[in-house]
Amino acid sequence: MKNPVLACSAVVVALSAVLATPASAEVTLYGILDTYVGYTNAGGKGAQTAMQSGGLSASRVGIRGSEDLGGGIHATFDLENGILTNSGAATDPTLAFSRNAWVGLGSQYGEVRLGRQNSTLLLMHGKFDAFSGGTYGSFLHNASTFAFRYDNMITYWSPNVAGFTFSAGVSLGGKTSPHDALNAYVGSIEYQRGPLYLGVSHAEQNGANGEINTKTTFAGGSYQFGAMTWYFGYYRGNNLGSNTATNVEGKYHSVYELSAGYRFTPALRVVGGVGYAQDSSGQQNNAGEVSLGAFYSLSKRTLLYGTVERLVNRHGATYALMANGPITPNTPARGEGVTGAQIGIQHSF
Template sequence: MRKMALACSAALVALGTVTVTPARAEVTLYGILDTYLGYTNAGGKGAQTAMQSGGLSASRVGIRGSEDLGGGLRATFDLENGILTNSGAATDSTLAFSRSAWVGLGTPYGEFRFGRQNSVLLLMHSKFDAFSGGTYGSFLHNASTFVFRYDNMITYWSPNIAGFTFSAGASLGGQTSPHDALNAYVGSIDYQRGPLYLGVSHAEQNGANGKINTKTTFAGGSYQFGSLTGYFGYYRGNNLGSNISTNVEGKYHSVYSLSTTYSVTPALRLAAGVGYAQDSSGQHNNAGEVSVGAFYSFSKRTLVYGTLERLVNRHGATYALIANGPITPNTPTRGEGVTGAQLGILHSF
């Protein structure tokens, strides 16, 4: 018994030594759970009411971490998987981590990341919009077509320098002939000082022949006037269809967005926006949208939101209300419009 007591005492002393040692590595479990009821009435298709996942933000669960390596260096990583909170399914059953899977090295001069990563276009365009690039109300999101994330990505993220930050990255296609076939290149620069925010991001994707196949640009900003914040956003891309093979060099469409939010109270925020899509392909497949919304925060982690919107298509346009999660939209027939409404709840942890 005495030997056992001594062994237990030694174990407790060792455990106490471990617990008081300053932690140099941190791992965080995080996530967003966003579920909403959506109503859409699409011209030529009819009305649909459905529960969906990812209205304001796509639902996800992730693990991120960092380790202090000393000398100003740190190792970082992020593993993130998309989920559908209305069904419990993964957004992509073929991937263990469909949204992010990267490891990085941070330095005093910026951070380098390697692996599957979100496109900076996805991260930035939400800052140009009163609807945060989500919900049916974001025409900037509804009418733009771009790659959300890239595999085999190498990126650099700069530190803040007098309000400016920038990033640059390349996605390697891994081809031998030509060696740059299927490569993608992305970059961004933004500026934040006081109530003003400005940003621009750009991406180019090579085809199988190594020549540039698609070009995509977002630009915009915001300015806060007390309780009122104004946003403007611009998109230009030759992603004229969801099928990349339809993209034609020199045939672009552009999206213009103006929106605003008003903080009635610290918890309640009202939003309104208008947007217009202009087709330069010569087919005049233009569209426009008017949206209103309300967002109420019960806490820093939980909010409820609701939106109302009307999207109008012209000629052969078939833009739809798509929100932020992966759904099969209620797409109107060519040249028809769609009316929508949402009521959702979001919790983050």
């Protein structure tokens, strides 16, 4: 077997699905299979056409479950591994469960989870965007840099109180000196009432010296009016990667995106968006994107989607079209733009 970690993961998933019974626990095998063909033409690099995994949502397979412990308390767990549907490979072949591996306890007062978990920033930012934080069309996703998930995570998720929910968590860096080196702290608050949704999430990551050197914030919301839904998304972070000076206090970039979706029929939704990234480092590495897309449901579980977009970089910016799966993007030369289009299919189970 060329990949023992992936093989072990598959065996665990299969055995868990077979051996679990309603008398002991409720266990669900689930997954998302998302494959697309994408075209990008990046300035200074040229055109590329490729089949990739995870255009709208990253492909994955997992098992989740819960057990009633009595007294209103229940145990919960989730084991989830990322996969690449275009090749069949694991997203991260070094991990048995690269996306989630946690166990928790819940009650009417909320839930506490321990283990490897998705960041609340990842879970929330797609709610600010007509493209659901995926596809080439989501500039909010293309232009933001943040940790998708953390190891050694302890989180609390509140129940819904008058439309409000919140979460808070800490990822333990596991260092002895200083003891808080590489710790991460995350939190969020959301409000949902009728057609209105609002949310904000924030994360801070300590450096090896224990001092905070990365800060990330998402905020935004949506409002549904008949068949139309409007979205606004905002990002601010100093984890700037190759676009500007990396992790320098006071050197941030901000991303603004306004998008909307119109449901023509129960099956067909058409979306569009505009976004702008502003660099505060003094280098003026700004960028913008215009996107259009369509989503067509063949059933409750199977979805077709397609997008077209144009992203323009300024000065030294090198933003690219990322989609949602782990890919090596066709990154344009500094200050150059990129045109893209994609068509894909997603099936969930």
